[in-house]
Amino acid sequence: xxxxxxxxxxxxxxxxxxxxxxxxxxxxxxxxxxxxxxxxxxxxxxxxxxxxxxxxxxxxxxxxxxxxxxxxxxxxxxxxxxxxxxxxxxxxxxxxxxxxxxxxxxxxxxxxxxxxxxxxxxxxxxxxxxxxxxxxxxxxxxxxxxxxxxxxxxxxxxxxxxxxxxxxxxxxxxxxxxxxxxxxxxxxxxxxxxxxxxxxxxxxxxxxxxxxxxxx
Ligand SMILES: N[C@@H](CCC(=O)N[C@@H](CS)C(=O)NCC(=O)O)C(=O)O
Numbered sequence: 065x066x067x068x069x070x071x072x073x074x075x076x077x078x079x080x081x082x083x084x085x086x087x088x089x090x091x092x093x094x095x096x097x098x099x100x101x102x103x104x105x106x107x108x109x110x111x112x113x114x115x116x117x118x119x120x121x122x123x124x125x126x127x128x129x130x131x132x133x134x135x136x137x138x139x140x141x142x143x144x145x146x147x148x149x150x151x152x153x154x155x156x157x158x159x160x161x162x163x164x165x166x167x168x169x170x171x172x173x174x175x176x177x178x179x180x181x182x183x184x185x186x187x188x189x190x191x192x193x194x195x196x197x198x199x200x201x202x203x204x205x206x207x208x209x210x211x212x213x214x215x216x217x218x219x220x221x222x223x224x225x226x227x228x229x230x231x232x233x234x235x236x237x238x239x240x241x242x243x244x245x246x247x248x249x250x251x252x253x254x255x256x257x258x259x260x261x262x263x264x265x266x267x268x269x270x271x272x273x274x275x276x277x278x279x280x
């Protein structure tokens with residue numbers, strides 16, 4: 065398999081964690097988002113959305129969108145599972161994941177930050193503030209949903225890590241990259257620390273990727 069990746073990409077972070085949990089490996093193909101390489105024609109042919117991750121599986125098929133990739137891998141390599149088996153549990157885990165993937169993360173990706181700066185003339189400080197507003201809103205939602213539901217265990221859903229934890233970890237890490245903290249969100253913090261104590265999560269961290277600059 066091949067994974068189109070960028071060290072700082074929170075969406076690719078999610079796929080890296082899932083692959084580590086499944087014991088899968090992929091050849092990394094680096095797409096430098098800070099240099100605009102996502103707009104290169106050869107990558108646009110891979111993903112017309114001009115975003116990482118993109119996964120090429122062993123049959124040469126291309127998959128995009130982090131949670132679609134993760135669910136594809138989960139169905140193709142079912143052990144260990146990343147989603148519960150019962151419909152209500154699956155809906156709960158997917159809803160938790162969507163806090164990050166649908167509601168928060170899309171608002172602070174490079175193309176949105178670029179538009180805010182270049183077209184709306186927002187300052188760097190305003191752009192950081194914008195990202196932090198939506199990250200905080202997501203953290204508040206996670207905290208409320210996780211702390212008030214008996215289905216929450218050592219992890220977001222029960223006592224094994226899954227899709228919701230993967231998304232929560234990418235969310236908390238994104239918030240930290242913008243200078244935020246998860247200290248005010250105790251359940252989020254507990255689960256984040258539980259996950260990061262696991263090498264399958266921690267070795268997927270942006271700062272541990274070969275294309276990360278040495279200074280980060
Ligand atoms: N919803 C997508 C998000 C993909 C995405 O926007 N990725 C970012 C990096 S985390 C990207 O490549 N952005 C390029 C850009 O905004 O120009 C997913 O979950 O995979």
